[in-house]
Amino acid sequence: MIEYEHTILDNGLNVVVHPDPTSSVVVVNVAYKVGSRDETPDKTGFAHLFEHLMFSGSIHIPSYDEPLQKAGGENNAFTTPDYTNYYLTIPAENIETGLWLESDRMLGLAFNEKGLEVQRKVVIEEFKQRYLNQPYGDVWHKLRALVYKKHSYQWPTIGKNIAQIEEAKMEDVRAFFNKYYIPNNAVLVLAGNITTNKGFELAKKWFGDIPKGKNVQRNIAEEPAQVAKRHLEVQSNVPVDAFYKVYNMPGRENTDYYTADLLSDILGRGKSSLLYQELVENNLIFTDIAGYVLGSLDPGLLVVSGKLAEGIIFKNAEAAVDKIINELVDTGVDELALEKAKNQALASHAFGDIDVLNRAMNLAYGFILDDLDRTNKELGIIKNISLEDINTMAQSILVETNASTMYYKAKQTIHEN
């Protein structure tokens, strides 16, 4: 259980303080409710590019990193389809440096052209390093576009292509900042060696005078229900065939999400999972296979993915996966498999709570979900999931009309299939 107190400043900023007197540091975590799902199709990758620009100087402070490092702190950030998270860890005695830096960039950015020009180039190199210059690096570009036809999850956070990043303009940067980087679209979490009173007092001191912005109105297109199976075959310069099958599932705001998550664990988490045991350990159809969920806010995906063993053709690999999934849907999950999935989730939760930074991030994510206490409720939700819940979920989502498959074919084996 993560103990915390919560308040909302007059400007709408949510403030959460989680004291941990055993820690010598304080984590300052600021999450903004904006991600790549808020982008338009002609300006993808912008939320992530913007995250880089948050380090290019703010209205009163030319360098973000220097004062922080001088105070013994370190920081980083990440962008997801649903939100953007900035975090720093700093010795408790220097907490005000962290708040000074975070509050100043919420108040305003320096908006310098040189910063934009450089970060465009940096992000383009990141795009190449992580996606274009990696075998299978474009898998999620292809899969997202296959599954999502209306919703903005159809492109990954890095963006559709390099050209759109090259075209990012300063006016776009300003508009994006003014729309989303406002206190009433953010949460500040202070965790570690700080008392609740001190945390609230400092939050008010540094963030209290930042003007409230216009409440964000989202107009994200809902994805229409899928009515027929989709299939894509890709030929790429990779040495091994890879198979992907994804099923639409509930989003994270919905507690059914946890049922689908456990279902994916039963199917493909660990070497004793149904898919791994049958298709890797007992029959050499795949060299590796896993089942997992993407964990998105809006309706997301349960994914089965694996690399085919040498000499196995896609049709047979998919048939083998389908056989296991159909059996699960027809006969239901056995009690021991559910108990295992719950124990795995319980242990992951316990290990995840050790680190104060993780606890801070989990609290911040609660704000993104509009359910601050979600991290504390999760274990209860998971414990209460019944066999019937799992079987109903399996029957509801593990059906062909709700599935999309992608055969990601190695060039040298393309003619075998």
Added chain:
Amino acid sequence: MPNRLIEPNTSFISTIHKVSYETDLMSNNIPLYSIQDKNQAVCGVEIIFGNGKSDEQANGAAYFSTTLLKSGTKGYDANQINNFFELRGAFVQLQSNLDFSTLSLYCLSDKLKEVFPFFLNLFNQPAFPKDKLEALKNKKKQELTINEQKSDFWASKLFKETLFKDHPYGNVLNQQDIKSITPEILSNHWHNDSLNAVKFITVAGHFDKHLLISKIESSLKTQTAKLAEHTTNLTFTNTAQSITKTLEGNKQSSLKAGCLTINQSDVNYPALSLGNTLYGGYFGSRLMQSVREDKGLTYGINSSIQHLHQASFLQISADVKMGFAKDVLTLIQIELDKLITKNIPESELAKVKNYLIGEYKSNSETTFDKINKVKLLKLKKLDDLYFINHFQSIIKLTSSDVQEALTKYYKSILFSTVTVE
């Protein structure tokens, strides 16, 4: 309303505390190092054994024997083993690297009693089943063919070969190595180099120590064979080479540059370590500022000193914009020259010192962070005051101390470079 133009005052507590841990030498001659935290609901146990790749009679023997520990024992097959651990929410990790191997167990504290004896069986009764070895070989072959399409993989491989030549440190598994591995090789490696070579065991979190000790003493053999003593830094010499490789379809250039250097016990190490951080060891480093933040030629460039039992080396790494590898190699030299020839501002030195101490502190928060520090001390045979002494030395260093160290260990040695385009 605060005056945002004025930076808040900072204070800095530079005291580093000694990591507290308990030592128990068990009746089988294996030391157990432990950190107890009864507020936690979990625990982690690690068995550190063998000499990893550095003592292999056949390439891959350490990796394959360690990785197969979970694939069958004399009493249980892979499915039963995996089911046993996963049903109880326990994770078992296997790792084999250049100097040692580890078998780790992470579980909820209330499952330890049930899980731990089974975990020990993996170590003392491995079966190395032939069919599982073949499956693992096939998987490894696939991974290797995938890695061979990555420019960074080739840059790392060629750089290691350049530094360490025929020594096992310079060998990266190839397809022939994988093909040649047999169950007999694994069994020999295990009985000669691993089973009798448990260096120590660590445990952190909330656990019953008496239970652990009694199970370990009754399960693991008495360690009589003395591990081969390695001689530090005698085997290798710097012979600068410049290697370029072309990889078809590549979209970025992968670079490595560096040389052999001093280890953590050397009296000049704190100065070199601080100099390396200034140079390329953190986000605000000279290399990051120049190559990324000023010119936008890379997503990241990093300079690190890596320590093995028998050698330490500097490695500068970056994936850079295609066609700009030479420019970046030139910048690597320019930034080193600037660092050595122009006085390092006091503010920059102070910033990096504080950053390093802050980073050490925030990475020493949990019992698991702390036990990792103990593991490092024991593996490198450093005394318990090592971190305290290291940071006390760092705090006193001046610009000229850092420049002397960088001149002696970086500038006066021609770097080996690898470019994969």
